[in-house]
Amino acid sequence: MFGTSGIRGEVGDVVTCDLALAVGRALASEGYEKVVVGRDPRESGEMLSDAVSAGLRECGADVVRLGQAATPTVARSVGWQDADAGVSVTASHNPAKDNGLKLWNPSGQAFDTAQRETIAERVREEDADLRPWDGLGGQRRWEEADEYHATALDEAVDIEDDLTVVVDVGNGAGGVTAEALQRQGCTVTTLNAQPDGSFPARPSEPTEEACTRLWQTVAATDADLGIAHDGDADRMQAVTADGEFVSGDVLLALFARETASEGDLAAAPLNVSLAVDDALAEVGASLTRTKVGDVFVAERAAEPNVTFGGEESGAWIWPEEILCPDGPLAACKLAELVTERGPLADLVGEIPTYPIERTNVRTDEKEAAMERIAAEVADHYEDVTTDDGVRVETDDGWFLVRASGTQPLIRVTAEGRTELQAEELFEAASEIVEKAT
Structure with missing residues (x-):
């Protein structure tokens, strides 16, 4: 559910008010008692903010609404408001048709892997601690965040x-x-x-x-x-x-x-x-x-x-x-x-630079393609790491093939210390990706 930078996707398909409501419920049910909510200017942001706020309040959390605010403003506001968490309703740099949710700790750090998985599990299991009429959370606006x-x-x-x-x-x-x-x-x-x-x-x-x-x-x-x-x-x-x-x-x-x-x-x-x-x-x-x-x-x-x-x-x-x-x-x-x-x-x-080439390959089968790519690379290269995608280091430079965490893309990057080295590494990586997709 969570990609490399929160939850993102097309509104009405991946990102819905049902999802935002469920995330709000999950946060409150996990014990986040006071939560800051803000949004970027996307058309869908207000309704998604309403939904996540409703889910929070249904499970007893108090909500501080910022309205429209930059994501770093939301993240900082968690601490300023002595809140337990924050929610940015945003798809960041994605196109206008997308939106999403990003979760913040009081330190200003995004939810880590364990925290994200805990919320995702509650959403999957529909595990919400809904409160009775006299246990609902409150809501107020805070106008001074900017x-x-x-x-x-x-x-x-x-x-x-x-x-x-x-x-x-x-x-x-x-x-x-x-x-x-x-x-x-x-x-x-x-x-x-x-x-x-x-x-x-x-x-x-x-x-x-x-x-x-x-x-x-x-x-x-x-x-x-x-x-x-x-x-x-x-x-x-x-x-x-x-x-x-x-x-x-x-x-x-x-x-x-x-x-x-x-x-x-x-x-x-x-x-x-x-x-x-x-x-x-x-x-x-x-x-x-x-x-x-x-x-x-x-x-x-x-x-x-x-x-x-x-x-x-x-x-x-x-x-x-x-x-x-x-x-x-x-x-x-x-x-x-x-x-x-x-x-x-x-x-x-003053900064040294080297030739670097990048491209994106669109595919609706990222996971299967990456499995084929990893197998192919393992057969041809020795210095390979698979912590995030497939990264190959050679004496001439490196290349990386990895699936996007937010879009239906496989990203290919190659760098060498000369133009020729970069081109050769990029061509080799691109050929592997084309074969796999």
Whole structure:
């Protein structure tokens, strides 16, 4: 039921009010007595929030409703409200037709594997502790969540220069970024700032192609930096002053290097670039690899000596601040870094990069295909890990084949230290996948 980042799927098919009601009932029945509920701007968000709140209250939990809020705002609000858990009604970067549910602990960390399985088991077994009329939970609204988040960001950074920043909110819930940057003295221009769950201006996921207007705007103005969020603002991507869209691998390497010190660890999934290892080695730190998914990165980031966690997709975690991916925090951290170290283009230029190729193969039989892929790889390669998909390391680089946790896709990634090595690894992996699907 839970993928790599909560429950997600098409509304009316995978994600329904029945499911949201059942998750609410399961949470309350597990003893979560006070729960924060917030949502991104998707059209279905309000009814799903109503359903999960009804399920919570049916089983005796009190609900604090935030209304529309960024996912990191919801995650932080669990602690601010002395609640036991939080629910974000969101499909994050997925298309408008999708929605989902993501569950949060008071620490700001997403529910871990054991917690998710406990909730999933109650939903499967329809095991709910329904209360009588005089044992139902209450409900109230809390209107100050965005204000609290903006204040927390203001206290987390010190942006010394008057930067000019363009923030592409993507019709999502990440307007708190502009507020926090303005409090730090930045001059902020927003794009697509009107929340709209149909995402009319661009796709929710902040890719280079989707963010064409952002990088064109930054390049055509005197802006120092461009920022882009997805629909619920747990992701953040960036653009340099000359309009270059910074790859997620480079941004991950930059954040990790600037945060870590001698002997520290940074956490990232097993599909990130060798550039991250090299950047960390410059400061005497090293990389600990996780399964793909920000929930797994967060679990590792909670361990000792891990000072930063991230995914090349745009999820960034500073465990000393909060254990959820916080796109607005990442935007403020990046702006602070630019004022301390110089233009983003120069910082990006310091990061070593290697050719990396990625593609997605659509299939409705992910599990069966992955079994065939694993068998084929085992017959041809020696250094193989299967913790999350199938990862192969060679003297020339590596490739990874894994099923998406949220979509009907098999993802193929290959990296080499030369173009030829990357192409050969990518072709080999792609041939195996095509044969299996």
